[in-house]
Amino acid sequence: MEDSIVVQATGLLQDLVGPNDANLHCIERLTGAEIIPRGNELLVQSDDDAVCELVHTIFDEIQRLFFQGRAIDPQLITAIYHGHSHGNQRTREDFQRESLVIPGGFQPVFPRTLNQSHMLKLLVERDINFVIGPAGTGKTFLAIAYALQEILEKKYRKLILSRPVVEAGESLGFLPGDLTQKLHPYLKPLYDAMETLVPREILQRLHDQNLIEVSPLAYMRGRSLNNCYIILDEAQNTTVEQMKMFLTRMGEHSKVVVTGDVTQIDLPKPHRSGLVHALRTLQSIDEIGVMRFTPGDVVRHPLVQKIITAYTRAEEENGKSG
Incomplete structure (x- = not known):
């Protein structure tokens, strides 16, 4: 035809x-x-x-x-x-x-798939959200975009970014520089997302005014985070104890977004993934949002979706044969 x-x-x-x-x-x-x-x-x-x-x-x-x-x-x-x-x-x-309009941003951010649209709806409606899925589905990018919109509209006091540092065992003292410099390589994907959304001068202003804070999980113990928008990325590499500690830091008028890919767990044995455990333990709490992306939601190069699907199929087959 x-x-x-x-x-x-x-x-x-x-x-x-x-x-x-x-x-x-x-x-x-x-x-x-x-x-x-x-x-x-x-x-x-x-x-x-x-x-x-x-x-x-x-x-x-x-x-x-x-x-x-x-x-x-x-x-x-x-x-x-x-x-x-x-x-x-x-x-x-x-x-x-459904577009996000970030004050001073380069252009509006639109959901590119139906599941991205569902994710944005959850970010608006729920105070705690778990966003699960493979790389390339936009889960971290959308979380950052929504966070920047909220911070720049002064709806929250501060944006806090955190990521488990598996390679360094969260013992960062031996690395050169201050805390932000030590964590920068681990949080680079989050910075990359922010730099595609707003000019660098806006990011610098947010840092200078202490409106963006980067923090390893270990540094959150004992804190109560009020009026904050908090993102925990790569959460599949938290331990059960770390995840419990992180979620219980949430204070008044705060939002928490936890992102991760449960097929990419790098924790050394015998540690269990805090993300996997939390999804199972907290599933009965209706006020907590859960968004699960699939390889069909990947919005990178078309080959990426096929690669992820092939690896997922191989892992499932290995699991059955093992």
């Missing part, structure tokens, strides 16, 4: 297909269709009528988002594809209604 997609606005086609046709190639990889640009048209070829219809739907969606001011890139296209291919259509109104 052949289908033709007509792009009316002059010059719009190049914006949609991307530099070196990157967006076009992404859609071809995802759908298996062949897409041929001709003037202001795209010729879509596939043996499957449903594939041609899906490609048409994807282009309708990215045109809507483009006119809304959204940058079109392979990551966004991948998210749109997963939404539509799993029957979870996202409209322009959905994206606009």
Whole structure:
């Protein structure tokens, strides 16, 4: 079957297909269709009528988002594809209604998958949230984006970032520099996320005003964290004792977000993962939110999702055979 997609606005086609046709190639990889640009048209070829219809739907969606001011890139296209291919259509109104607008930020942040949308809803509604899933699903990025919005709107006194330091056994004294410098390599993914969301001068101002604090778990013992937004990343590498200690630091008017991937536990034996234990122990508490992402939510390069799925399948097979 052949289908033709007509792009009316002059010059719009190049914006949609991307530099070196990157967006076009992404859609071809995802759908298996062949897409041929001709003037202001795209010729879509596939043996499957449903594939041609899906490609048409994807282009309708990215045109809507483009006119809304959204940058079109392979990551966004991948998210749109997963939404539509799993029957979870996202409209322009959905994206606009659910966007995060960070004061002074580069651009609004939109949920790219249905589960990302569910995560944002939980962040608004619940004071404690566990967000579980493989790398590339946006769990840490969205947690940081929402936190920056809340801090810059002065809804919380401080943003506290923490991560278990398995490699150093949380004994950081032997490392050079002050505490922030010691922890920087371990918290680099969190800093990377922040730097893609707001200019560095805003981050520097937040640090200078002590509105962002980085802290290893061991330094939280005995504290009561009031009016804070607290993110614990890579929580699968906490011990049971550390997780209990962390969760009980929460004070009045505070929010806690715990992110992790239970398939990537690096704890030495015989320690049990505090994240796995907490999910099981706290499951009866309705006020605690739990968001579970799957490999289908990965919004990095299309190959990443396939790699994660392949490893997950292999681990499951090894578990059965073992």
